[in-house]
Amino acid sequence: MNNFTFHNPVRVYFGDDKLQELPDLVKEFGSKVLLVYGKSSIKRMGLYDKVVDLLQSNNIDIVELSGIDPNPRIESVREGGELCKKHDIDLVLAVGGGSVIDAAKGIASAALYDGDPWDFYSYKVQSEGALPIGTILTLSATGSEMNRGSVVTNLKTKQKHGWGSPYTYPKFSILDPRNTFTVNQHQTGCGIVDSLTHVYEFYFSKNDNYLNNRICEAIMKTVIHYGPQAIDNPENYEARANLMFGSTLALNGLTGFSNTWDGFNHTTEHVLSAYYDIAHADGLAILGPHWMNYILDESNVQKFKEFAINVWEVEDRGTDMEIAKRGIQAVFDFYQSIHMPTQLSNVNIDDKEFDEIASYATRYGESVGRFKELSKDDVLQILINAK
């Protein structure tokens, strides 16, 4: 087992009765809230009214910042930070999915910083504090509700950067599976792929650890088991609940305490979606199984066999290589079964920019990926295979 530190102070309130805790939770920190949310979905589903009623009837003042984009912009972070300063905000409350929560983390940090918050995301300065953050989750996907990470996009510099600090863990996160009942089929599929990718980017690890692997498998099996049920019946509480806490555990430290992050999928996908306006998880669904097919060889066939049998319940029959390949085929089949793309042509991407994308994906060194280090030519070949 590798050495590590593990710390996750987020208080999770999970279940269909937990929104009621909101006023008391907020009051631990004060009485002035910046309510951060996206477009109209929380209004359509009635959550906005419930939250506002609960806060107002408990004498909690609300300042609003709406319109957070799916890829949250640094401009929103700046604007939110200014609002916090101007209105003397006590707590930043994110109501939404990962993008809204990510933005809230930047905003809460910007509130206590005199400079431009992009300084954090460009790693110029480390934050020295943040306002308390609370979240009400409406999308099972990124895990941001129980970690400190925040990904924000700067369109001017064409950068999408991840950052976090010890102060950006939410103080509390309210997870009511019913708040995901209205998530549509494609968004549900995206959440499933995002969660699975978070886990297998840790599962495929050099010097992998037994306990870490088994926990990864536990979460992947859950997502695979309940994903299709949530797609078929969006109001299946048990399916939504398992997906919700599964996606939370997928990126709260538990899947990577000893195993190391591979990074190929997320790094390359960030480039892909910077060139083409595709959903992050569409890119992940396309890259994932093609990446597996490409890197599978005699040196790692045991790991892929383990993946096939333990996660995908592939029958233990035939050669190791055959079993491993059937496992990867199961990933293709699963993604297709939940209506996710597995080829670039499915999202109308052709090979024009492949060379540039492969170059950019490997810009930080000679290679990308840790489980198997991939050169620019390797990335190019994966893109060609995924055409």
Added chain:
Amino acid sequence: MNNFTFHNPVRVYFGDDKLQELPDLVKEFGSKVLLVYGKSSIKRMGLYDKVVDLLQSNNIDIVELSGIDPNPRIESVREGGELCKKHDIDLVLAVGGGSVIDAAKGIASAALYDGDPWDFYSYKVQSEGALPIGTILTLSATGSEMNRGSVVTNLKTKQKHGWGSPYTYPKFSILDPRNTFTVNQHQTGCGIVDSLTHVYEFYFSKNDNYLNNRICEAIMKTVIHYGPQAIDNPENYEARANLMFGSTLALNGLTGFSNTWDGFNHTTEHVLSAYYDIAHADGLAILGPHWMNYILDESNVQKFKEFAINVWEVEDRGTDMEIAKRGIQAVFDFYQSIHMPTQLSNVNIDDKEFDEIASYATRYGESVGRFKELSKDDVLQILINAK
């Protein structure tokens, strides 16, 4: 999935280089430490000297409280509390296994309380604070290093009670697997049984949850995989490391976020070891598989089949009942293979007190256990079966 709250703020520092962090960790809270430990084992293994050197060379003052018993006594808690008050202690540092850590939790709470700390354990008053607690773990078993629970014995009232408060989570826990290299065969076996029992008391749950079950299985598989390796080769780092973090995760909230605790094994064992001076885990090893055999019936055979196949890798062949029984037999075989007792006669207990033990185990109501509610007569029969 049941509704729940999940919160675990403990910072875990895991690995063979983490003791070095101790001075900085202590200094976050002050410069006066109450060093709490048991008998001579931490001196024999050289850990005492290392800890004292590290603290002293960093100008941290040490007051000592040694001699904590394997079942920590309320007298030690009282004495520790007085020492904290007298010496104006900033942090209580437990160096040892679960007993020492449990005592430290009581001591840290007693330090800020004017009355008798047994008031906490007898549920007369709730604590309103505690000094910060740090731990250096030397035994993989109870999970106390990453939870708030504390079990303390009052010999005068013949009570062994568990208690905890929001203030008794350790601020930090240092887990170096090398500090368990000198744990002897029997103590290692006890830790394995204790961890497994912690998990299966949540695994066997009415309204069990899929994700919760899979995580329980992940931890049990790890303990079963590495337990015998640690028994055979006490200095096998990987085995000790997996057992260590496995036992930590077994009782840090992760195994019971949705599933509910059965309680038969721990409740009955506490009575058993109150009547006879046997190790807690010896009692658990005897009761566990006999309890399983007794409660197995058509209504829960699927759960036992799942346990057999997913945890014990029993072949999926024959009737469900046959598979379930082979799973329980695997528990017997495993415990015997790691030299743990599976019959009361192995620890020289006869049937003289069976009636009284069965009465006492069911004293809080008509029954004990939640997965299957067991009457006094049921408990008696389990004891007879385990003779």
